[in-house]
Amino acid sequence: MAKRAKSSKSKVRARRARAKPRVAAMPPKPGRKAAQRNSLDDLVDAAARALDLPVAPQWRGAVKGNLAVTFALAELFADFPLPDDAEPAPVFSA
Amino acid sequence: MDTAWAPASEIAAAVADGRTSASAVVRAALARIVADDPVLNAFTAVLEDRSLAKARAIDAARLAGRPLGALAGVPFAVKNLFDVAGLPTLAGSKINCERAPAMRDATLIERLEAHGAVLVGALNMGEYAYDFTGENVHYGPSRNPHDVARMTGGSSGGSGGAVAGGLVPLALGSDTNGSIRVPASLCGVFGLKPTYGRLSRAHTFPFVASLDHLGPLARSTRDLALAYDAMQGHDGDDPVCAPRPVEPVAAEIARGSEGLRIAIAGDYFRAGAFPEAQTALARVAAALGVTTEIELPEAKRARAAAYVITAAEGGALHLARLRTRAHDFDPAVRDRLIAGAMIPAALVTKAQKFRRWYREQVLALFAGVDAVLAPATPCTAPRIGQQTFVLDGVELPVRANLGLYTQPISFIGLPVVAVPVPLEPLPIGVQIIAAPWREDVALRVAYALEQSGAVAASRPSPERDKRARR
Numbered sequence: 001m002a003k004r005a006k007s008s009k010s011k012v013r014a015r016r017a018r019a020k021p022r023v024a025a026m027p028p029k030p031g032r033k034a035a036q037r038n039s040l041d042d043l044v045d046a047a048a049r050a051l052d053l054p055v056a057p058q059w060r061g062a063v064k065g066n067l068a069v070t071f072a073l074a075e076l077f078a079d080f081p082l083p084d085d086a087e088p089a090p091v092f093s094a
Numbered sequence: 095m096d097t098a099w100a101p102a103s104e105i106a107a108a109v110a111d112g113r114t115s116a117s118a119v120v121r122a123a124l125a126r127i128v129a130d131d132p133v134l135n136a137f138t139a140v141l142e143d144r145s146l147a148k149a150r151a152i153d154a155a156r157l158a159g160r161p162l163g164a165l166a167g168v169p170f171a172v173k174n175l176f177d178v179a180g181l182p183t184l185a186g187s188k189i190n191c192e193r194a195p196a197m198r199d200a201t202l203i204e205r206l207e208a209h210g211a212v213l214v215g216a217l218n219m220g221e222y223a224y225d226f227t228g229e230n231v232h233y234g235p236s237r238n239p240h241d242v243a244r245m246t247g248g249s250s251g252g253s254g255g256a257v258a259g260g261l262v263p264l265a266l267g268s269d270t271n272g273s274i275r276v277p278a279s280l281c282g283v284f285g286l287k288p289t290y291g292r293l294s295r296a297h298t299f300p301f302v303a304s305l306d307h308l309g310p311l312a313r314s315t316r317d318l319a320l321a322y323d324a325m326q327g328h329d330g331d332d333p334v335c336a337p338r339p340v341e342p343v344a345a346e347i348a349r350g351s352e353g354l355r356i357a358i359a360g361d362y363f364r365a366g367a368f369p370e371a372q373t374a375l376a377r378v379a380a381a382l383g384v385t386t387e388i389e390l391p392e393a394k395r396a397r398a399a400a401y402v403i404t405a406a407e408g409g410a411l412h413l414a415r416l417r418t419r420a421h422d423f424d425p426a427v428r429d430r431l432i433a434g435a436m437i438p439a440a441l442v443t444k445a446q447k448f449r450r451w452y453r454e455q456v457l458a459l460f461a462g463v464d465a466v467l468a469p470a471t472p473c474t475a476p477r478i479g480q481q482t483f484v485l486d487g488v489e490l491p492v493r494a495n496l497g498l499y500t501q502p503i504s505f506i507g508l509p510v511v512a513v514p515v516p517l518e519p520l521p522i523g524v525q526i527i528a529a530p531w532r533e534d535v536a537l538r539v540a541y542a543l544e545q546s547g548a549v550a551a552s553r554p555s556p557e558r559d560k561r562a563r564r
Contacts (some may be wrong), residue, residue: 047436053417059429066433069494070405073398074441077448080395088446089453089506090304 040064097122098260099553102168102317105263106210109167112156116149116167120212123169126261127215133242134259135234136252138174139181139216145169148212163210164320164344170264173250174216175223175299176200185299186219186249188232189415189422200297201332202266202308202325209324214262217252221424223268223301224408224431225249226276226496227476231424235478238281239554240520244475247280247496249273250311254281257311259554264321268298269307271400272470272500275525278311278512279470280496282521283551284540285311286318289530290507291336293322294329302407303334304446305400305504313551315541318511319344322533343534350542351465354535357386359468359527362393363499366485368473370522374515375469378524381548382539388463391455396502399445399452401494406442409434426493453506460529465539469499470512470523503527511536513543516552524549 044063048055055063095108097119108114124142131137152167172178175185177196184190198204203213218236220228228251229235236251238244239259246255250267254277257265267274269287278285286309293308300306310321326340358379367375379385390396409416409431412423416435420428459466472485472495482489485498503510508530512523526543528535543549 043436051413051417051435053413053432053435054420055432056420059420059425059432062425062429063433063436066405066430067436070402070433070437070441073401074437074445076398077395078441078444080392080444080448080451082444082447082451086447087450088443089449090446 040067043067098126099313100263101314102165102263102312103314103320105168106162106164106166109152109156110162116152116212117146119167120145120149120169120214123214123262130259130261134237134239134255134261136217136236136256136259136261137171137215138184138218138233138252139178141178141213141215145212145214148207152210152212163208163324165206165324166210168211168264169214169262170206170211170266171215171217171253171256171262172200172203172213172266173219173253173268175219175268176203176216176266177297178203178213178216181216183299184216185223186221186230186233187423189419190299196297198297201294201329205325205327206321211264211324217250217256217265219252220249221427222408222412223249223270223273224427225493226272227251227493228254228277229478231426237478238475240282241475243477244520245280245478245480247277247471247475250277253311254278254283257281257283257313258551263313264317265311266308267311268301269309269504270302270305271404271504272497274307274309274311275470275500275510275512275523276496278514279523280475282514282516282523283311283313284315284318284514285309285512285523286322286533286537287504287510287512288322288533289509290504291334292338292509292531292533293325294332294335296329296331296335300411302404304407305404307504307507315347315511315537315544316344318540319347319537338531341531341534343537346534347537347541349538350545351382351539354464354539355462356382356384356465356467356539357388357463358384359390359466360387361389362502363390363468366472366498367469370474370517370520371469371472374517374522374524375467377515377548378467378513378543381543381546384467388459388466390459390466390502392452393502395448396452396505397498399448400501400505402437402441402445403449405430405434406437409437449505456506456508457529464528464532464535466527468503468525468527470525471496472498474517474520474522499525509533509536511540513540513549514551515548516550521552
């Protein structure tokens with residue numbers, strides 16, 4: 001019974017997906033109303049100051065959008081279990 | 095001889111036995127560039143005097159009875175991130191116009207010319223190679239010869255367009271996350287991304303040091319092999335270039351795929367592909383009689399890690415320019431680079447640790463197979479200016495996602511040949527992926543497919559070209 005209900009929901013989800021694509025991992029379009037201030041604003045402000053990196057107001061949305069995509073993708077591997085002594089790929093030889 | 099579509103191998107043979115001259119071949123290439131490049135926009139510099147002088151020297155050498163190289167008289171061009179003596183190395187940017195002209199050629203240009211090839215120009219590309227579209231806000235988009243309203247793919251867009259459009263039989267590009275394989279796929283030509291560290295990157299403008307590769311695009315497997323053989327060998331000017339002996343492959347490719355164990359990449363590489371990508375893969379698999387499917391473990395995470403490393407290293411490379419010249423960047427590139435410069439180091443380090451883990455898992459697969467097939471791009475060439483497409487019901491930016499299937503492969507430096515499947519109305523590529531240092535395997539499979547007729551660089555329709563010019 002529960003299995004049948006789940007399957008029905010899946011079909012509904014599939015129909016919705018066909019009807020209207022989800023929008024994910026998309027930097028905001030220029031001119032889109034600025035999103036509410038969030039932790040990415042804090043990061044952009046702090047990093048821009050620390051790096052002496054100018055971020056014009058009209059670029060800010062796209063920079064935040066790209067950071068949001070980056071963090072979303074980083075979530076895929078950030079907690080991937082690896083031992084402390086896992087060696088990073090680039091190996092320096094003296 | 096129709097040098098607009100003749101393979102490099104046939105041009106070199108004809109020059110060597112006197113059926114034509116290097117000068118005639120190069121003059122014809124220069125004339126095609128004059129005629130067709132105003133539409134294709136593949137070239138950013140044409141080296142008329144230099145190329146004609148080189149061609150005359152080859153013809154003189156033949157008359158004097160001196161031996162000619164395997165690429166004698168073959169015109170070629172390079173993505174404009176290669177140093178070319180006398181030209182500023184643009185790397186697709188406006189900012190680099192102000193660089194002093196290069197004092198010498200990149201190592202790979204020197205090596206091709208040592209085998210008789212003739213450099214005729216420098217090619218358009220996405221700014222600083224951070225691109226999969228072939229579009230460029232400063233120099234205009236390179237245009238796909240199969241439909242000039244469509245993208246070439248990038249960032250080696252001019253390389254794909256120049257070869258597919260019959261301007262030159264051979265071009266060089268760079269591939270950090272797919273920038274040879276994506277334009278090869280969308281333009282319907284062959285592309286070789288060798289093993290990381292195989293070919294010297296010396297005297298070229300970098301993008302992501304830990305991921306950058308260079309390689310050739312051509313209209314046949316044999317031409318890829320000839321160019322690749324000419325360019326092999328250690329180069330002390332590139333610390334990443336491996337101290338390995340030259341391992342020639344041109345004489346090996348005719349062995350074909352006999353005895354090779356080949357599988358199709360499943361899971362991640364099946365998801366999201368448009369019907370044309372699935373058709374192309376099925377056609378290649380059928381031609382090889384391949385039905386086995388294997389999973390490259392954690393390919394989705396691998397692609398994510400490649401994305402983060404790319405953004406961070408790219409941001410770091412351009413930090414000084416972003417501080418002082420941000421307004422002179424392509425806005426689409428600038429905003430990604432600024433964000434990249436702000437990525438916490440902990441994520442980049444984790445990505446590099448994951449990279450080694452992933453490499454070990456994938457290399458273990460090669461104990462059971464010799465080559466793996468995967469789509470090169472999720473779709474045929476999008477229209478120029480198209481911002482998004484829908485993959486698996488999710489709307490995604492084209493610029494960042496055309497390389498969805500190439501990134502998990504270059505992430506661990508595996509050699510790949512992208513082969514063109516001549517579907518109508520537009521071609522699309524399939525990746526043949528081999529174990530590290532086994533370019534010979536990927537090229538043998540590509541050659542077998544070419545012999546079977548399953549893959550070929552299809553010539554753009556003249557009618558379509560005329561329509562585009564009207």
